[in-house]
Amino acid sequence: MSEADDRTSIESYKFHHIDTSKCKHCKEFSCEEACFRGIYEIINKETTPKCIVVEDREDMCVKCHICTTVCKFKAITID
Ligand code: SF4
Ligand code: SF4
Incomplete structure (x- = not known):
């Protein structure tokens, strides 16, 4: 994957x-x-997995950072 693709892959x-x-x-x-x-749901688990934030649940986040810690790919950042 090119660098350009990497930059646009952040949702x-x-x-x-x-x-x-x-x-x-x-x-x-x-x-x-x-x-x-x-907060999270993984879609396409059997094919091309993708983590999404469940609609209307984002404000339930308490910013405990358990998710950022457990994701071994460090795919998640929280402001
Ligand atoms: S910071 Fe905590 S509450 Fe927020 S999405 Fe991550 S695990 Fe869930
Ligand atoms: S890479 Fe991280 S954010 Fe994506 S599905 Fe796996 S654990 Fe979740």
Whole structure:
């Protein structure tokens, strides 16, 4: 993947930013399991996994940073 593609692979919500190019290589889906607020959902788990922030749940985030810690690809940043 080119650098240009890498730069455009970050999907931003209100204050969560997910580098979805990294999710493509993910098999653990740790973020979805670890977030006790149900912020994340992984779509296309069997094909091309991609983490999304569930609509209307972002404000439930308490910024505990469990998700940023458990994601071994460091795909998640939180403002
Ligand atoms: S955010 Fe991290 S743990 Fe979650 S699906 Fe993407 S790469 Fe996997
Ligand atoms: S910081 Fe905590 S509450 Fe917010 S999305 Fe991550 S694990 Fe969930």
